[in-house]
Amino acid sequence: MKGWNLTRRGFLKASGIVGGGLVIGYMVTRDGPPLPVADIEGALTPNAFLQLTPDNMVRFYFPRDEMGQGAMMGLTTLIAEELDYPLNEIEVLFAGAHSAYNNPDFNLQGTGGSTSMKVHFLPLRQVAANMRALILDAAASDLNVSRSSLTTHDAQVIAGDQAFPYAQFIETASAAELPESATLKPKTEFKYIGKEIARIDGQAKSTGTAEYGIDIEVPNMHYAMVKRCAVAGGTIKSFDAVPILATVGVTDVVAIDSGVAVVATSFWQAKKAVAALTVEWNLPELANISSxxxxxxxxxxxxxxxxxxxxxxxxxxxxxxxxxxxxxxxxxxxxAHAPLEPLNAVVRIENGEADLWSGTQFPGVAQGLVARYAGLPKEKVRVNSTFLGGGFGRRGALTHITEATQTAMATNKAIKLIWSREEDIQNGFYxxxxxxxxxxxxxxxxxxxxxxxxxxxxxLTPSVLGVVLPGVLPRVPSGITNLITGAANSVFDGWSIxxxxxxxxxxxxxxxxxxxxxxxxxxxxxxxxxxxxxxxxxxxxxxxxxxxxxxxxxxxxxxxxxxxxxxxxxxxxxxxxxxxxxxxxxxxxxxxxxxxxxxxxxxxxxxxxxxxxxxxxxxxxxxxxxxxxxxxxxxxxxxxxxxxxxxxxxxxxxxxxxxxxxxxxxxxxxxxxxxxxxxxxxxxxxxxxxxxxxxxxxxxxxxxxxxxxxxxxxxxxxxxxxxxxxxxx
Amino acid sequence: MTKFNLNGRAVETIDSDDTPLLWVVRDTFKLKGSKFGCGIGQCGACTMHLDGIAKRTCILPIIAVEGKSVTTIEGLGTPENMHALQAVWTEQGVPQCGYCQSGQIMSAAALLETNPDPSKSEIDQAMKGNICRCGCYPRIKKAILDVAANRKVKKLQLSEVATGPFPEDVS
Incomplete structure (x- = not known):
């Protein structure tokens, strides 16, 4: 299928889970950690965001998250405008975790605070304009004509009455210097920006083909649900795994930081088993508090x-x-936020590497959490982002990523963790x-x-720090991150607002x-x-x-x-x-x-x-x-x-x-x-x-x-x- | 073992009798378009047609589906051959996060089957079982009215939707 391609098949292909082989590679760059972009033979990849393939397709590594707010449509519009490439034919891929995709307002790879268009409006247009200028430079050289005699139209370089696909100039462009400040289009020439155009994710979301974290499957995956204390902060005193382990389909019952994880071969088995599990809790002070x-x-x-x-x-x-x-x-x-898609995550850890599939508002933090609890360097954790079935802030607090990782480690299995709606309302962040x-x-x-x-x-700030820091600083022991969070608590209680x-x-x-x-x-x-x-x-x-x-x-x-x-x-x-x-x-x-x-x-x-x-x-x-x-x-x-x-x-x-x-x-x-x-x-x-x-x-x-x-x-x-x-x- | 018809194909499953249809469709037959939202029949994200009637499948045990015909969003239409509702949903930019939309569209399709020209309050009554947390309700209502007005609604006959896609088993 040509054109916008985040359908099930397209996503699976991009995230490397078709046929079990890894399609996605890690581009080696001259400096810094490798970029998580596809290693496509003969492609032009001038930056972390854009890739022009030999068949004249453009892939856009969308640096934010799409939780309904339309950032995917908005940012792709910027690319189409300045690259002069048909909007509906750009292949949009959720970017992997890498500092190149940080939100400049947060210095983290995060989506929130209504910032996506504000922070990307000029930088992403510049990225696309630079790439178009690079292609034009290469075309002028290849065609041996003056640069000023050339223009572009819908993914083609126009020279007089002849049109050449952008991809024809990849080889020369790959060796040329990338312009850094190509002129941006004036408002009067906008083809896409400001226009009434239907969202590019509308069709996938109207045909059941848009893929969310809860839809992901990997080979030999097991399903996990977690029994948590009804009172936030409660810890396990004791539990009896024996009768639960005898339940049909249940393979593991393990203690993790937030409670007891029950692992089974199907979601329904896990759900029934976790309901039957009894846990005695050490209750925190909050247990004495009512509204x-x-x-x-x-x-x-x-x-x-x-x-x-x-x-x-x-x-x-x-x-x-x-x-x-x-x-x-x-x-x-x-x-409570109550996004309609309950929280979930798929984690697979094998051969010294890990994969996470989930829709989160902080893919970089999620990467750090998997690294921390799997005992791996961050670079060994691939984050495969999906659409978010609603965020509203809730998918910025990522304890479910920790739960899935700890369960995968404790059971040595690929784990799909799903929260029930009741857990979402009762065990969340507020x-x-x-x-x-x-x-x-x-x-x-x-x-x-x-x-x-x-x-x-x-x-909010100390509470958010408490959940974000362990992922931002995966190698720093929890004692230290707790100390920083505690310090933030004190700062806002007597020092500052x-x-x-x-x-x-x-x-x-x-x-x-x-x-x-x-x-x-x-x-x-x-x-x-x-x-x-x-x-x-x-x-x-x-x-x-x-x-x-x-x-x-x-x-x-x-x-x-x-x-x-x-x-x-x-x-x-x-x-x-x-x-x-x-x-x-x-x-x-x-x-x-x-x-x-x-x-x-x-x-x-x-x-x-x-x-x-x-x-x-x-x-x-x-x-x-x-x-x-x-x-x-x-x-x-x-x-x-x-x-x-x-x-x-x-x-x-x-x-x-x-x-x-x-x-x-x-x-x-x-x-x-x-x-x-x-x-x-x-x-x-x-x-x-x-x-x-x-x-x-x-x-x-x-x-x-x-x-x-x-x-x-x-x-x-x-x-x-x-x-x-x-x-x- | 339960035998039923899924998007025009005869299928059978060994999932336990109490397993909700939703999970059988999603995890046994790998059709992920129908969603889990609440597990108690309150949000409608799991809506499918059972013998043409919109049902909440997160609370429908598979044993109750024996011998019946089930249609999911994948059976209603595909990106290449969209149902009129899906086409208008796409054109009018109805979805935001999109997670509830399969259920919304299945409820709307069942409504138009029995009432091809619904009033606004009839739409409210038929659709109020489907929660949209993003709040796309004004657009959903307009899209249904427009489809009804355009008389574009295809008669949903299971024999015509026998091409329900069964993507290759990724496991």
Whole structure:
């Protein structure tokens, strides 16, 4: 099959598991570790990303991960544009693990923080433009014509009325010097960037042929499931493997760091056996904690008023100038990510080498984890990435890679580890719970004169370091990595504020006098990034209070926001746009409207929600969303991400709640951890700012405004302000 | 041993009677398009047609499939010969992560078989058993309406989809 080729067959071929032979080789480079790109005879491989084969095919080693956010489409578009190669015919391959594929924002090979387009927009275009220039140089030489007489069109060099495939010039190009700063196309000449083109991964994902980690099979593979302590951090006291080993299909029962792994010849056998296994646990302190306790501890901390603060202007002066002062508290619970593909990994260790097949947000960290627990140098671990069946931050915490590796080592078998949905909801990493307090003053002119915000809760950075460091530093003993993580914990408890804990709480508006305070209280439930991170709860607090202040100032909520964004013109513009679009809605009996705006990941979003109250519940009918994410590479991908982030945020606003009882998560599956379904999904209209600014985040910024927009609409409908998520009338 | 018809082919399996159809299709017959999402019939990622009716196969023991006909996403259409729903899904960029989409399409195909011109609320009712964590619902609904409007829906007859691909056993 010609063309985009990440179908089952194409992927298997590229990842080297067809027929058991390894197709993929390791290119030897002059310096640094070898690149994990295919060793194809006669191919031109000028860099880590692109390869032109003798049959004029271009292979693009996609350096990020594709978890639904459209980065594969976006980055391939950049290559097609500057290489002048048909977009739909580029063969896209998930890059292996190598520092050449690091995300410049993280200095790690990672995908997250809505960074993919932001960090690659210019560099990947440059890579493709340089390769096109190299081919043109070689063509000029081979054809003995001037370089300026040549041009390109769809993978061909055009010389007068003759056309030559790029591949014809591979030999000369291979010996020539690679240009480093070929001129990039001006916007007026774009063929693909900014155009309405359907995603290249759409067909594979509509025909069941897109391959995810859970679909991988290798010869003699066994299936593993793990019994973990219901309370995070619990360790094994004892277990009885004997009756389980007598179960049909079960081959091994082994203790690993996180629990007891049961290995069988089929998934169903492993699932039944792990359910029958009894383990006695040593329980951690968290086992004494329930949700009520967490809330009251946070409340106590808020009253004690200890913590770290940062201020701008003169907060005391600001409150003195105020004619009205309001103080409100907001609650946001722990949340699970619940990507639809449960976590999984396939690990095979043999002959001093290892292979990992999995879809992760950190392939480089995953490589380090396999290396650490298989006792191999990193270079001996191949990472074969797949599509991710949803990420949302969850596939950045890679303990499942450790589990699969430890199980493979303990059993000397190729292992496919699969988590159940119940494990996903109950044994995972969570969006931190937060208690927030904002005290704000408005003066007689209706201007906000003081904004003082406090957040109580756990910090993400130390928790994330704890899971990432063992993979980043595979040769450093766990005692040392634990020490570093512990140090990070201390830094954010008395020394400094973890930026992601409070991001978005005091930003966006013209607050001349503002103060942010953070109080760290952490009961030990593992935490990690969750789509839009701190913004997922700070926007709810900030934007519902802004709505209250507008009311006190007797101002229209849209106008009030515009008045307070004089110093933030890009946010002001989307407020204006969403406000105008909202005006087009007809007044319908029983329908009410709410508004919110929030900047995150360097993008700006405003949303209006139209709701009604039906059978005592909130029914969300329509959303309008205005977004400024800089220059747009694919408008349909942007619209899709806004739509998706709105649905994701609605799930959190209307249902999302992880509760602890004696340290264990009470929710277990979609019947008691509900996800928004089609009958509750609103229609969404997205308007995009036409911008020439550098591209910024798209995957996350649509989420933060939706909860407060709905909360503000609920106030319009009922006269009742909402101060806690999920919303209860 | 259970015998049944899979995408137009007679097959048999020695998987234990309580093994859910999903795992038999995925791991015994190597058709990976149908997905595991919840294991309790709550998310619809595992949806297949059993004698033409959309079923949650993660909770359907293989013994209950004896003598019946099963159609999976691979039997509905292939990249080279897509079902109308798959074609519109592709053209309109419906999938994001894509993991739920086989199940969504199988539910939509079963709906259009019995109701070729569904209203929006009929679509909601037929599709609310399928979770999309990426939130592609507005696009899924539009795609179904467009397929219905274009009257492109092929009559799904098992005799016509006998070419269900059985990729070579990778093990």
């Amino acid at each position: 009520q306790q967490i809330k009251s501890d946070y409340q106590q901390a808020l009253q004690d008023e200890k913590g770290d603060s940062y201020s701008e202007g003169d907060i005391t002066q600001g409150f003195t100038a105020a004619s009205k002062i309001v103080e409100r508290e907001y609650w946001a619970p722990y949340l 969006r931190p719970a937060s208690l927030m307090k904002i005290k704000a003053g408005i003066d007689e002119r209706g201007k906000i004169s003081a904004w003082q915000a406090t957040r109580v809760g756990g910090n 973890d930026a992601v804990s409070i991001e978005g709480l005091i930003d966006d508006y013209d607050f001349a006098n503002k103060e942010i305070k953070h109080i760290t209280v952490d009961h030990g439930l593992p935490l990690t990034f969750w789509r839009s991170v701190g913004h997922s709860y700070t926007a709810f607090a900030k934007e519902t209070l802004i709505d209250e202040l507008a009311e006190f100032a007797e101002a229209d909520p849209v106008e009030f926001r515009k008045q307070h964004t004089q110093d933030n013109p890009r946010l002001q513009q989307v407020i204006e746009m969403a406000g105008q679009a909202m005006q087009q809605w007809q007044n319908e009996l029983g329908r009410y409207v709410g508004f919110a705006a929030h900047g995150s990941f360097s993008s700006y979003v405003a949303e209006a929600a139209q709701i009604s109250i039906e059978n005592g519940g909130i029914k969300v009918h329509k959303i309008v969303c205005a977004v400024d994410c800089g220059q747009v590479v694919n408008p349909d991908v942007v619209r899709g991400q806004m739509e998706g982030a709105i649905m994701f945020g609605l799930t959190a606003a209307l249902y999302g709640n992880i509760e602890l009882e004696n340290g264990a998560v009470k929710e277990s599956n979609f019947h008691n951890y509900p996800i928004l379904r089609m009958d509750a999904a609103p229609t969404v209209q997205v308007v995009i700012v036409d911008s020439d600014e550098a591209p910024t985040g798209v995957g996350e910024p649509g989420l933060p405004p939706i909860a407060p927009a709905v909360a503000n609409a609920v106030y319009a409908a009922t006269g009742k302000r909402l101060y806690a998520m999920p919303f209860r009338l």
